Amino acid sequence: MSILILGGTSDIGSEIATLTCDGQDVILAARRPEATRELADNLKARGATSVHTLAFDATAVNSHRELVTTARELAGDISLAVVAFGILGDQERAETDEAHAVEIATVDYTSQVSMLTVLADVLSHQSSTSTIVAFSSIAGWRARRANYVYGSTKAGLDAFCQGLSDALHGTNVTLIIARPGFVIGSMTTGMKPAPMSVYPHDVAAAVVNAYTTTTSAKSKSTTLWIPGRLRLLAWIMRIVPRPIWRKMPR
Template identity: 40%
Template sequence: MIDAVGNPQSLLVLGGTSDIALATAEKYAAQRPLRIVLAARPSERLDAAAERLRRTGSTVTTVPFDARKPETHGEVIEKAFAEGDVDVTLVAFGIQGDNEQGWTDVEAAREVAEVNYVAPMTLGVRLAERLRKQGHGRLVAISSPAAERARRSNFVYGSSKAGMDAFYTGLTYALADSGVKVTVVRPNFVHTKLTQGMKPAPMAQTPEQVAEVIVDAVRRGKEQVWAPAQMRWVMMVLRHLPRVIFRRLPF
């Protein structure tokens, strides 16, 4: 279980090659070694991620996981919890996709929806059941400010994140009396593999900066956080701009 100062003994990462998730795992492991399960598609990247975390002194196992194969997700969760309770779970997978292709090509749109919304939702149902049974745990879902209002430049991605965000926000209420806490994290632009080659937005973050926000939010039991914190106020303004003004903004 999580100790008195907020350090977990075990961590599950769904999206085991995520730069943000790996930075979060390293931050936890800097306090003390822990048991880590990385769930992702088998690859050299996954092997490298596992070896990177083993250097912290942690015990690391990997579980094959493909977001677009929902028929395997029950087995993924069973394997992830096979060695005991999980204190912190990070739902940290997703794809950006090409927005122009996404709204003109059915298969491209389907891929974004399945990876960013359908898989996190169905996995969230399984995780909620498992965590309720163990009676404790923290569930962290990495969302995006793009979920808060659709923009011309990324509304396909934003729509998928909006669904995911709403589901995990709802879980904060549904699990409130179970001993399980849910945190929805909305990072601004982060320098990761997902955004490689894209022009950085203002207030861009590093994975390590977002990891700081996640660890602090879990420790303090926060249900929603932005990274950086100022994005909360930026999005509050953008959400309330009249459509005639919002649609003219250069993004």
């Protein structure tokens, strides 16, 4: 059984790999596989049985199934697949540059839908149980003027994942949908942290805890607010009047 990290250079994906690698075969798929060398060495030092790297262009959706097939050929059936790639994009630029708006939508929604569909199909035909992790966000709960392009992709992805979770009910595949708040990491460098901000390790720890629980108890798919108290903020967000909401910062 193996662990597949799609987005091997991402902060959260790297943290999840670090927390789960002991005794496991790990595949790191990244747009720049050479950038995963340090992580690969660290995973081996932490007990990974083997670490493989694969070149992965998320926007090349026609290559997604081949990549998952290659991962299984390298390290056997996949027990955990983490879809951790994505971009924040530049909201101001996206409002006048339609190509950039489409780029954000492609990476953060279309490519995710493609990969999640492939994973759900391939993993459901394995004889053993497996888990897929997808990342939604508080940004998708109610789109804000300050980042509505990115927020809209997360809103669409969240809806897709809820349906996928239902479709996987009763199969050997569970889906963990993570909804973190503002994550202080490389993607948000230079930005002012929002209330209830978390670090990549916090998100990874919550996901791995849910994964461990799901595996040991054969639980059903689940949705995680990270941190848990973010759920209350999400409820408040729904009732804020639009004239006030449109002035909310990122």
